[in-house]
Amino acid sequence: MAMTGKTQEELLTEELWSAAEQGDLQEVRKRSEYGAADMTLFDENHHNTLWCGVKSGNADLVKYLVERIGLNPLEADCEGKTPWDLAAELRFTEINQYLESHLGYSYEDTYHNPIRRGFFPDPSIVRVNDDYYMVNSTFVYFPCIPISHSKDLIHWNVIGYAITEPEWAVELEHLHGGMGYWAPDISYCDGRFYITATLRRNDDMRPKRLQMVTSSEKPEGPYEKPVFLNDDGIDPSIFHDDNGRKYMLLNKGARIIELTSDCKAIKEPGKLLWYGDNKRKPEGPHLLKKDEYYYLFLAEGGTGKGHCITVARADHIDGPYEPSPYNPILHQWKKDALIQCCGHGKPVQLPDGRWYIVYLCLRVLNGEYGILGRETAMDPLTWTPDGWPIINGGRGPSDQQKMPWKYDKKAVSRDVRPCGGYPFWKKQLWMSPRPFAEGKVYEAVAENGENSLEIQGNGYDLNQVACRGALLKRQDKFQGTTQCCFVIPELDEEEDTGMTCYYDENSYIKIGVKREKEEYRIFLSEYVDDEYRSNVLTEQVIPGEIIWIKVEYRKLQRSFFWRNAEDSQWHEIGKLQDTCYLSSEGLKKGKRFTGAVLGVYVHGNIKVKFFNWEEK
Secondary structure, three states: OOOOOOOHHHHHHHHHHHHHHOOOHHHHHHHHHHOOOOOOOOOOOOOOHHHHHHHHOOHHHHHHHHHHHOOOOOOOOOOOOOHHHHHHHOOOHHHHHHHHHHHOOOHHHEEEOOOEOOOOOOOEEEEEOOEEEEEOOOEOEEOEEEEEEEOOOOOOEEEEEEEOOHHHHHHHOOOOOOOEEEEEEEEEEOOEEEEEEEEEOOOOOOOOEEEEEEEEOOOOOOOOOOEEEOOOOOOOEEEEOOOOOEEEEEOOOEEEEEEOOOOOOEOOOOEEEEOOOOOOOOEEEEEEEEOOEEEEEEEEOOOOOOOEEEEEEEOOOOOOOEEOOOOOOEEOOOOOOOEEEEEEEEEEEOOOOOEEEEEEEEEOEOOOEOOOOEEEEEEEEEEOOOOOEEEHHHOOOOOEEEOOOOOOHHHHHHOOOOOOOOOHHHHOOOEEEOOOOOOOEEEEEOOOOOEEEEEEOOOOOOOOOOOOOEEEEEOOOOEEEEEEEEEOOOOOOOOEEEEEEEEEOOEEEEEEEEEEOOEEEEEEEEEEOOEEEEEEEEEEEOOOOEEEEEEEEEOOEEEEEEEEOOOOOOEEEEEEOOOHHHOHHHOOOOOOOOOOEEEEEEEOOOEEEEEEEEEO
16 A cells, blocks of 8 residues: 655555554554554555555454544445455454444445446335335436336346337437436325436427326336426426325425326426525425425535435425424535435335435546446435434445345345346347337347347437437446457448447447458547547458457456457457546536446448347
8 A cells, every 4th residue: 555745644654554454453553642644544545544454354453443543344445345345355254253243233234335336326216015116317318217126225126117118208319418317206106106207308499398207007117108297397206195185396496396186287386395405406306204294305516526415394395394403414525435426315214114215326436537427325314313314324425334134145036027028128228329219129039049139220320319329238337348249241331330338429439340442340439529539540350250349447447359250369459548538527518417338339221230248
């Protein structure tokens, strides 16, 4: 462990870390209690003195650092690993036993945030009996608004979508990336599930915002043809009061609108309930009723590092609402923590009376780039004696947390539901930027029995909103490998096909095959802010009719490889050291609220067969 540009204090801290790595408890105590070492410092991997102590295997040293210095064994590094994870990985039984005793639960009964990885932002949750259902934003991606199911709040499986018919998603066809369906909500009342979301249109369209509502008797659907309510807000949620009346809540602040009994029309004009605690970009309102109080939860501070959750309450739905003295009840105060930008949460009550809350978060690289997009995290919510909700004991978002129940692997495995009633490409969580025309994506079976896809391109490139030639999957980890193979079609010189690392029509990478005269070439190119970067273009002539392509990624770096079907040797075609433009923060252009995805594309009026997609 080392730091660059060191001050005297940092040099002394490195000496402390060295003593901790050697397991020298007496030296650590001396330097901690009498020296000038800074116990708040972390290295570039977000490792501190406790990490060094765990590496030493000295349980007494770990106990001293946890109990006397107050270092947190559940705080993650930049890879999402905690000191407790390290102790378990190194099989340090004595340290593990101490941490189990100190924390009051076993390592096997913990989970890590986020619970939904890759871009699953703006979560909303509802419980029906002992089943939990969650929805998340999809923006311009189709199918729209995945519905996930869980039995234990930790392991989730997509079981359906709110909008699955291309003709019901025609509104997406002309929308720029980052527009589309924002911040959905799911609720349940009298045997029916309700999903609502904002349809955010382009800035030159009128109205710019509409509120979509659809419903179904089954959580997985099929859902009814959506209706659109004309109210200019975002982040709708539906509240079913126990007197039978139904309301929609919207920003700015928390406005309330009474709906008809079927939630398909506005019954009464809206009015403001509360503008939030810090008054900065109040949005994402959710209302719940508990012990004769109406509790109003808001996201505030914008979706960056100022994001937080606040709450107010009233004894009548119309207010006035009293803000909590504990606000904000969730905020990331640590600027160098892995998990940032926490807000937009909705509580859920368990059958035994306990409460949890799901909320969005962002795991950042280099303190800035959230390349995976905004994800879904969860923490316990408790109530103070004076009736106010507190999240995670007021400690901010957790990296590693106790599970709501003891882990039961058999129960989880029994819970896996197929995403029934949908084509293969929807079952496997493939997404299309804007809906495909009917019949343009085909399911096929390769000769080796593996599922495959045939995509019919429509002649447009990935930088064009009209492109309907891509299928994509969320990138859900910082480090991994993705590969597939495809049958090289007959190409014109203006056409190409292959794999893509994609954010939106303004920033992506292609590794594919194109034609120059009579030769077919493998190429690598970046597209950023209206131009292809020809300086990184690398081409190699390829033989054969079937080609394999592989992408290896680690943080912001990407490496690209190819091989012929008859050749087991991979050939590197290029490496990109900084692909920050695949994150929302890496390019200032348009609305950027999604995350990095990987997939396959077709540029041209051609049909291409892809198969053996594999992620590691």
